[in-house]
Amino acid sequence: MSLVNQLIAAVLAVLIGLASGTLFIMSDSGKSMLLSQLRSHAQDSATHLGLYIAPFMAEQDRAAIETAVNAIFDSGFYQRIEVKGAENEPLFSKETSSDISEQVPHWFINLVHIDPPSMEREITHNWRHVGVIHVQSRAGYAYERFWEAAQRALGLFVALALLAAIAISLLLHYLLRPLRQVELQAHALAQKSYIEQPVLPKTRELRSVVQAMNAMVKQVKQMFDEQSRNVEELRSIAYRDPLTGLANQRFALAQLQERIDYDRNFGPATLVMLRVRELSELNRCCGEDNTNHLLKFVANEVEALSLQFNRTVVGRTAGGEFMLLLEQHPLPRLKPALEQLLIRLNTHIDTMYRAEQPPAPAFIIGVSHSTEQGASAQLLSHARLALKHAEDQGGEIIEYTGVAGVDSSSQTWQQHVASAISNSQVFLQYQSLIGSDSQPLHGEILARILDEDNEPCPAVRFIGVVRELGLLDAMDRTVISRALTYLQREPQGIAISINLGQDSLLAEDFPAWIGSQLAQLAHPERISFEINETVILNNIERTQALRAQLKALGTGFGVDNFGIHPQGFSYLYTLQPDYLKIDGSLVRDIDRNDEDRFFVRSLISVAHNIHIQVYAEHVERESQLEQLLNIGIDGSQGYLHGKPKTLS
Incomplete structure (x- = not known):
């Protein structure tokens, strides 16, 4: 059971106990009042009856006495009326059974004991004692009136209890709403979802709980973020080239092998190898810092080029050598983008040389294409052969054409x-x-x-x-x-x-x-x-x-x-x-x-x-x-x- 429901149940239990006690006290008080009224009624009835039949009692006119008693007895309020003469001899007596109406449940009769009061009145006529009248109220009448009163009280109590329950439930739900949010935070935290409550409750205790929960959520999120950063740092150390930020040689070649040799859904591929020529001479003429800056620039440009294609692999495979693996593109379609790349690279390297001219060409590109039966090692070898041809022939972009490959474009x-x-x-x-x-x-x-x-x-x-x-x-x-x-x-x-x-x-x-x-x-x-x-x-x-x-x-x-x-x-x-x-x-x-x-x-x-x-x-x-x-x-x-x- 939730805390809110427990609180509602506890409050209602206290209220029910209090109301039950109050109801019991009121019932007991009502019972006493009812008995008092019955006694008073019985006494009054005996008095009035005595005043009426006193002459008949003096004359011992039993017929007149019977007529008068029957007239008052039929009202239903009495269980027994007895008239006695001056010598205590019975003149007339009438009594009915003590049966109680079926409307009154037995458990109520067993729970509530009512002893109907019995009153008597001495009767005189012309200053002479003529007899006594005994009047006893009917118990069934008392039970019936008391049961009706109890039903009204119980109905009113149930209605008020329901209204109180609804009011208490709404009030507690409103007051304890921050705890519901804390519960949601806890469930979300178990799912590694970090939710904070922006609005703090005004209740001091609840505010402390919410603040503590928010602090815990922040701390756990920081721990997860720190773990992610540590993994990122590990990846950078193990798989990233520290200068350019690209995949290092080992990781780039591993991805090349994965895509070509094992990932058959990658399909035919094109490998572009770019090399910075005479890197040692460049380092001597322009300095190590400028050379490193050039290599970073080349890496950024190659990476920017890769964004024009889907599912690419970019890496630095040697000091001045970079690779770009992409889904297969024929050279005529790829060449404009490569020529634009070379223009940007040559423009950048021209700014580095002052007194001397950069080597011509300063950058060379070798392109090879995978075949259905070819492996990653063969694709890499063909691209490097294309680079060698470019080096020997003085060209900038050379495609390896030694293998016809798969005519996927037929x-x-x-x-x-x-x-x-x-x-x-x-x-x-x-x-x-x-x-x-x-x-x-x-x-x-x-x-x-x-x-x-x-x-x-x-x-x-x-x-x-x-x-x-x-x-x-x-x-x-x-x-x-x-x-x-x-x-x-x-x-x-x-x-x-x-x-x-x-x-x-x-x-x-x-x-x-x-x-x-x-x-x-x-x-x-x-x-x-x-x-x-x-x-x-x-x-x-x-x-x-x-x-x-x-x-x-x-x-x-x-x-x-x-x-x-x-x-x-x-x-x-x-x-x-x-x-x-x-x-x-x-x-x-x-x-x-x-x-x-x-x-x-x-x-x-x-x-x-x-x-x-x-x-x-x-x-x-x-x-x-x-x-x-x-x-x-x-x-x-x-x-x-x-x-x-x-x-x-």
Whole structure:
């Protein structure tokens, strides 16, 4: 029972006790008054009757006495009237039973004892004693009158008690409203939601409680923020280049490997390598500070260029070497942006040289493209070969053309992919996510289409065409429709998760569409949606709106590729996803690298502090899983648990 209800009950109990005592006293007083009235009435009746029948008593006219007594007895107030003569001989007596009306309950009769009064009057006539009249009031009449009075008092008491209860309840709810807010604060704090009461109550005790609760909320929030800052500092130390703030060589190459070798949904990629030529000579001529300033400027420009594209990886791979990985773009489409970049860089370096001229060219760019069978090491090697060609030939932008690659832009293949998406010729596979207790949690959906030979082809082959044709939103909807059909057809099947792309998130009609689709599900908790962390941070308001909608529908929500975005984790506090999937680049060497292990443990701690589950992607070795379980992972996903299976 809540404190307010307890207080209301206590106050009412006291009031009921007080009122009951008062009612008892009033009842006892009423009983005494009633008996007094009955005695007085009986005495008056005996007196009046005696005055009337005195002559008849003197003459002992029994018939007249009987007539007079019957006339007064029929009023119903009397139980017995007896007339005796001068010698105490009975002249006439009339008596009725002591039955009490059925309107008076038996418990009331047993509870209240009424002894009806009996009065007598000596009668004289012509100064001579002629007899005595005995009058006894009827007990039933007394009980009936007393029960009526008790009913009126009880009814009035109940009405006043209800009014008092309502008034006390409203008053206590008003006075103790700050405690209700404190309760909400406590519940919110348990969910790592930090709410403060801006308005302090006027009551001194309540004000102290609210102030103490506000102080505790501030302190806990500071602890969480401090933990997040510590994790950010750790990431900066372990994975960030201290001069430029970009991903350092180890982290940049790990993300390159993750996107090209393992993340088949990333699709065909283009790698841009930029190198500052003759860095040592630049350092000698312009000084270390100016050189460092140039490297920071180059890093800022490359990072600004990356913002023009989706799902990029930017890093510093050597002293004067920078990389930019992006979704595949042919060089003619990419070249204008690269030329503008070189113009800005050359303008900046010209201001550094005074007496001497900078090397020509001062900056060179090598571009390579991934192939279906190619690996990250091959893509990196081709980009560096392009840099070498640029160095040897004196060019500024050189594309590696030694491999033809996948002709993803051929009209035939584009038509085939577009037809497959438009006609919903997409079939689904799933990769199981296994909990720390070795039980499956859900299956992540993987979209597949058939190639020209009716053979399943991975997403890396067609995702670039889908993206180029602007069909990502259509493909997402096709995947969702097929997944929902499976859930309806297989009520006992596995739970599933579906990745949503940025195109779906930004589509104006997507919230209404997904709402209508999920409304058909009997168990919407069997499906969850994941969005890449970079997409979330680039569209935080849209993501929050979608998250709120999915939560209201009872559907799960997760963050994919978590832990690599430089913006940090503050968005978790407001977004409150159900789970996170740590990016595979952080898991790849977790059994071999202490820094990765410590950083992932810190990520898990931050997430668990706000009651968010944490899963690991691309787990392929038992040693990886063992380390992840040791640091508190909630689930893992990867080829260690088996290859993707067809969703039946």
